Structure formats: structure tokens, C-alpha cells
Amino acid sequence: MLNSVKGMMLTLASTFQGLKKPVTREYPKQPTPVQPRFMGFPALTWDSGVGEPFCTGCMVCIRNCPTQCMSASMMDNPLNEEGQSHRRKIVDYFEINLNRCILCGICVEVCNFDAIVMSHEHEMSTYERNGDRVALPGLLDIGKKYQQETAWIPPTVLAKAKKDAEDAAKAAAAEAAEPAAATQEAD
Amino acid sequence: MNAEPVEMLLNMGPQHPSTHGVFRMVLWVDGEKIVDVEPHIGYLHRGSEKLCEGEQYHQIITLFDRMDYVANFNNELVYCQAVEKLMGLAVPERAEYVRVILCELNRIASHLLYVGTIGLDAGAMTPTMFAFRGRERIQSLFEAISGARMMHNYFRIGGVKEDLPDNFEQMISDLLPQLKEDVEESDRILTFNEIFLIRLKDVGGISAEEAIDFGFTGPCLRGCGVEYDVRKAQPYSVYDRFDFDIPVGLDGDCWDRHWVRIQEMYESLKIIEQALQQIPGGEVVSSLGRRLIRPPAGEVYVRAENPRGELGVHLISNGTDRPYRLKVRPPSFCNLSAIKRLLAESWIADSVVILGSLDIVLGEVDR
Ligand code: SF4
Ligand code: SF4
Numbered sequence: 001m002l003n004s005v006k007g008m009m010l011t012l013a014s015t016f017q018g019l020k021k022p023v024t025r026e027y028p029k030q031p032t033p034v035q036p037r038f039m040g041f042p043a044l045t046w047d048s049g050v051g052e053p054f055c056t057g058c059m060v061c062i063r064n065c066p067t068q069c070m071s072a073s074m075m076d077n078p079l080n081e082e083g084q085s086h087r088r089k090i091v092d093y094f095e096i097n098l099n100r101c102i103l104c105g106i107c108v109e110v111c112n113f114d115a116i117v118m119s120h121e122h123e124m125s126t127y128e129r130n131g132d133r134v135a136l137p138g139l140l141d142i143g144k145k146y147q148q149e150t151a152w153i154p155p156t157v158l159a160k161a162k163k164d165a166e167d168a169a170k171a172a173a174a175e176a177a178e179p180a181a182a183t184q185e186a187d
Numbered sequence: 188m189n190a191e192p193v194e195m196l197l198n199m200g201p202q203h204p205s206t207h208g209v210f211r212m213v214l215w216v217d218g219e220k221i222v223d224v225e226p227h228i229g230y231l232h233r234g235s236e237k238l239c240e241g242e243q244y245h246q247i248i249t250l251f252d253r254m255d256y257v258a259n260f261n262n263e264l265v266y267c268q269a270v271e272k273l274m275g276l277a278v279p280e281r282a283e284y285v286r287v288i289l290c291e292l293n294r295i296a297s298h299l300l301y302v303g304t305i306g307l308d309a310g311a312m313t314p315t316m317f318a319f320r321g322r323e324r325i326q327s328l329f330e331a332i333s334g335a336r337m338m339h340n341y342f343r344i345g346g347v348k349e350d351l352p353d354n355f356e357q358m359i360s361d362l363l364p365q366l367k368e369d370v371e372e373s374d375r376i377l378t379f380n381e382i383f384l385i386r387l388k389d390v391g392g393i394s395a396e397e398a399i400d401f402g403f404t405g406p407c408l409r410g411c412g413v414e415y416d417v418r419k420a421q422p423y424s425v426y427d428r429f430d431f432d433i434p435v436g437l438d439g440d441c442w443d444r445h446w447v448r449i450q451e452m453y454e455s456l457k458i459i460e461q462a463l464q465q466i467p468g469g470e471v472v473s474s475l476g477r478r479l480i481r482p483p484a485g486e487v488y489v490r491a492e493n494p495r496g497e498l499g500v501h502l503i504s505n506g507t508d509r510p511y512r513l514k515v516r517p518p519s520f521c522n523l524s525a526i527k528r529l530l531a532e533s534w535i536a537d538s539v540v541i542l543g544s545l546d547i548v549l550g551e552v553d554r
Contacts, residue, residue, distance in 0.1 A: 007380060011313050023320070035327070037352065039334035066246035104249045104340045109348070118334065 036150070039105050039118040041098050043142035045152065050085045052077070053140060054154070055115035057091035061107035069100035070107070091115075094139060098124060098132040114154035119146035194222055197535070201230045205308050205539040208549030212526070212542075216535060224530045224538075226523070231553040239513040244270055244344060244480040247513070252338045254515065255551040257300055260286075260293040260329075261493045263342040268423060269489040269500040270344045273482040279473055282346035283425045284466040288359075289332070289341070291455040291462070295366065296325040297494035298448045301546045302373045305445060308543035309386045314377045321369030328362055331355075344480055346472030359463065363456070370452045378449055387442035391529045391541035398439060401528070402521035405496025406447040407545060411439030417492040424491075428465065429458045441544035448546070451494075481508050495519050495546055515554060519547040 025032060034040070045054045057074030075092035079085040105118050119142050126132055134142075146152065200211035209230035215223040235254055239247050251262040264286055271278060299318040306314030326336045331352055333341035341348050352358075377383055393403075395411040408415055416433045418426040434450035436443025484506040490499040496518025505511040522545050529541050 004381060007313075007376065010376060014313075014317075035331040035334070037332070037334040038330060064243070064246070066242055066249050102249060102338065103335060104338070105334060105348075106246065106249075106340070 034120050034122070038120055038122075039103050040120045040122040041103065041118075041124060041142065042096060042101060042107055042116055042139075043119040043121065043146055044091075044094065044136070044139040045115055045117055045143045045147060045154075046140055050079065050087075052079055052085060052087070053091055053115065053136070054113050055091040055094065056087055056089045056113055057094065058089075058113070060110050060112065061116060064106050064110045066104060066106065067100050067102055069097040071095050091136065094136040096134055096139060097130075098134055099130070114156055117143060117146055117152065119143060120149065121146070192217070199538070201227075206542065207304065207547055210523075210542075210547070210549055210552070212530075212538070214530075214535065214538065219534050219536070221530050221533055221535060221538060224527055226526050228520075228523070228549070229553055231549045233554065235554040236513055236515060239510055241509065243508050244482070244510070247510070248342060248344075249338070249340050252340060253550060254517070254554060255493060255495065255498070255519070255548050256337060257548050258293050258297045258494045259337055259339055260289045260342065261491065262498065263339070264290055264424070265489060265491045265493075265498050265500050267342045267344050268491065269487055269502045270480065270482060272487045272489055273485060273502060273504055274344075274480070276345050276473060278346055279470040280425075280467050281350075281469045282471045282473075284462050285347050285351060285471060286342060287424055287426065287429075288459055288462050288466075289329070291458045292325050292328065294455045294494045295370065295452050296322045298452050299325075299369070299373065301448055301494075302377060302445075305540070305543045305546075306377055306383075308539045309383055311377065311380075311383065314373055317369070317376060318373050321366060321373070324362055324365060324369070328358055331358060343472055346470070348472070350471045359459075363459065367456060370449075370456065374449050378446060384442065386537075386540055387445060387544070388440060389438070390441045390537050391533065391544060392438055392440040393525065393529060394439060397528070398525070401525040403496070403525065404518050404521065405493065406444055406451065407496065407522045409433065409447045410436035410444035412437055417490055417497050421490070423489075425462075426458075429461045431457050441540055444544045444546075479508060481506065490516070493518055495548065495551070496522060517551040517554065519545075519549075519551045523547050523552055 047054050055072075057072045059072055059074075062068075062070045062072060072094045073092045074089045077085055077087050077090035079090075080088050103118070107116050108118055121142050124132055194215045194217050197214040197216050198211070199214060200206040201209040206212065211227040211230070213225040213227065214221050233253075235250050238250055242250065248263050248266060251266045252259045255262050270276075299322040303315035303318035303322075306312070306318070329339060330336050332355070333339035333348070393401075393411060395413050398408050398411045399413065403411070404415070412435050414433050414435050417423070419433060431454045434447050434454065436447050482504045484504055486501065486503040488499060488501045490497050497516070498518055499516030501512075501514040501516070502510055503512040526542065526545070530538050533541065
């Protein structure tokens, strides 16, 4: 009996706490913030320097997707012929069936061209069965939104910058050691 | 008019809130007493084992996420270890520690979910809310690390996907005290509650010999007083470097199973603290793991301690980029096999508690 009363007191105490400072969020009205690494639906990125997608339609991601939910085709890049772009091939058609995608992130890992990202988009319910089959323009839209929101820098550029910095540090360290060795030799 | 007493047939599930998924029990009852029970499984069968034969090795991790969907990291770990053992691949030290920390956090999250549901099964609503709040904290951390709350796909063959985020230390030092509080709270609110004790004590008991015969593992077996934990019996990963105890129960009834799980959460917290002190720096994935994975022909059996018991993976490779056969030994399935014995001669009202105390996950039972 005493225990039950004690239990009730605990419940009452937390009820009052909850009334004072609610811990829940009214979800659709108040969007839940996501973490930086959050994996939402995959989207394609836009190379604004050239004005074309990063994707070359190489199909590596398609071969590695565990659910086979993507398809793509490749074409010769018209901008390359004009000399504006270094990509000889470019994506012609790309589609992801987002209803089928399991948000695993494998496609992002295997892509060699920084062309695909896991965006922060996750609220995409539709009324039709195939309403979430998104083609190239739609994917680029999601991607552009993501790039803007997170000030996206291509991962290979980031990795290269990091490596360069490390190399420079190493070179500086070697240089600092060398003059000392040189003076010793002179002696 | 004199009516003959007859046995009545009562169908429970598959859509029943306290069968923890899609599990169906057909109960033959005599008044309030259960005479016989027939369990039906297979409503969530997705053919995961067969699907594994058609996927490349690095894609199978996503399937393991979806088997025991409450302990995703633990599942990924067993599979990755199986392939690593077959390939003779050494995992970087840091990756091992990251894996252990995440697995133990996942164990706490899984047990917290259990605390919530056993509360509901016994008729208490409040513990659910308390337990889920704690579990939510862990899942936010998982989201920050792996990018997903549940289907992480974070472990890789030969390490983990990427290093921990820069603010990880801050996050975990914020989380651990809170988590300790949550665990203590769910312990205080439920374990020695009068009503809860009456509902669970001396209900659904099973002796140690019988439990071993049924193939019990995990908290269900330790509740019977058998001190068996794969982390100690056959240490894998870096578990031999931590100092922790194996809590064991006395009578093997529902309450003992509950108590063991609660104590395990404290032990997991201990392991996490030690791992955080010992964690070295360096690489998180071996360079071999990044290439196309093609283990040599052969077979391995690897097991590990999941929150629900011993998860085993038997992997047969024929030297191609897809496994020839992959057999999973799910702990929930073996624990559930005793349901007929546990429910016989018990009351209808207890059936829900007994099933809840086994802590099954149907995704794993049916695969
Ligand atoms: S997203 Fe990447 S991997 Fe996929 S087709 Fe485009 S360039 Fe190739
Ligand atoms: S996230 Fe996974 S399932 Fe989705 S498109 Fe990429 S590889 Fe396929």
C-alpha cells in the first residue's frame, strides 16, 4: 500500500514537472532538428561552378545498391565539347525509387565523383504508390537545397585539403630538422 | 440444465499489442487456466537468410540491421566478425573500442525498451514513458554518430564506416550521467514495486536444466542462475579487457529475468566508462576492408552476446563475392521455443507477462 502511494507520488511529481517544462515536441508544427550526419533520402549534387550535375552516370552506385532502387543512363557531355567542363560523360537520366530506398548510404560511399549525398530530407509522404519515384530534376532540387543548407564541400576536396595540410606540416618539420643536420655537417 | 465443462479456444494475436510484434498464440483455456498453447510464428518472415545469398558481403550488413531491430549494432557486429574471421582480417584497435561502446549503449537501449514493455504488460503505463525517454537519448547519439536512429549500417567489415564525430566526447559525457539516472529511475519505479512483484514473482519459472535443454541464452538463462555470458565464456572483440560482472538470478521466474536485465544495464555502463578511458586513437577501418570483399572458400561460426542472448552466424563461402549460405541462430527463437512449457498450467492474465519477460523480437524469430 505504502509502495503504491510512493509510486503515485513519483507520477504526480513528473506530471508537474512536465507541465512546467514540457519535454515533448509538437512534431508537425515544430520540426525536429536533425544531426549533421543524418541520412535522409539520397539526392544528387549540383556543380554550380560549371552548371551541371557532378554525376557522370557511371552506375557504380546502382550496382552496389542493396535494393536495386536506382536507374541511370549516361550521355556525351555537350559542355565538355565546348571546353567548359572536364567531364567527358554526364548523366542523362537518373531515377531513384525513394519508397524502395532503405537509406543505407552505400551509394554515397561508393561514388567516386562526390555526385550523390544523403540529404536531410525525410518528410516525403505521397498519396500514390509510385509517388516517390524521383527523377533527375527532383533529385537535383533536393540536392541543391541540402548543399545550400549545409554549405556542402565535396568530400574529396575536403580530404585533399586535409592531406595537403598534413603534407605541409610534414615538410615543415623535415625542413626544421634539415638545417640543423646541414650545420652539423659543416662543422 | 447441466452444462458439461468444455475447454475454450482463445486466439491471441497476431495483431495483439502484448505479443510484441506479429506473434499468434492459440490458447486452450479451462476457465482462467491455460490448458495448452500453440504458438504460430512466421508472420514477419522476410527470408533474410535467403536474401543474404543474393547480396554482396558489404550489402548484407543492412539485412542484419533489420533482423533484431532493437539491437542493430550488436547484430552488425556478429556478421562483421564472421566475415573478418573468414578473411583473417585484423580490425584497428580504435574501431574495436568504438564497436564495444556502441554495442553496450545498444544493449542499454534494448533493455530500456524491455523495461517499458514489461511495465505495460504488467499494467503500468508510466515506466514506458520513462524508459523511452532514456532510449531516445541513446538514439539521438546514434543518429549523431551513424546518421540513422535505428538502421545504422555503420559497422564495416574491418572496422566502422567513419570516425566518431568531433563533439563525441562532449555528447557522451553529457549522456552518461543522464543515462545512469534513467536506468536508476526505471529500476526504482518498477523492480521492487509491490504490485509488480506480485505479478512477476513465482510466475513462469523454469529450472536451469530445463532452460539449458530448451537452448536458453542471455538474461533468460542467467535468470535461472546459470552464469553463462559469451562475453566472458569466449571473449570476442576487446571484451577481455574490461572488468564487469555477470548478474545471475535465483529461481528463473519472470522477476529474476527482469532483475538480471536491470543489473546488466549497470554493468554495460561500467564497460562503457572503461572503454572511454582506454580508447586509443588511429584508424577506424582497415585498408583491406575498403576493397571488394571476397573471402576465401570455407566456413565459420561466430557467436556473440546480444541483449537477448547468444546470436550465432554460420557463414559458408565458396570464394565469390556473395556467401554460399548464411545461417543465423537467433536467441529469441530459442527462448521462445519454451513458451508451451512456460504457459502450461498458468493463468491467462500471466501469459502476457511471461511472454513479455522472454523479451522476444519477432524480426529475429521469423527472420
Ligand atoms: S551518383 Fe556517382 S556512382 Fe552513381 S552514377 Fe552518378 S557518378 Fe556514378
Ligand atoms: S541509400 Fe542505399 S538503398 Fe538508397 S539508393 Fe542508396 S544504396 Fe540504394
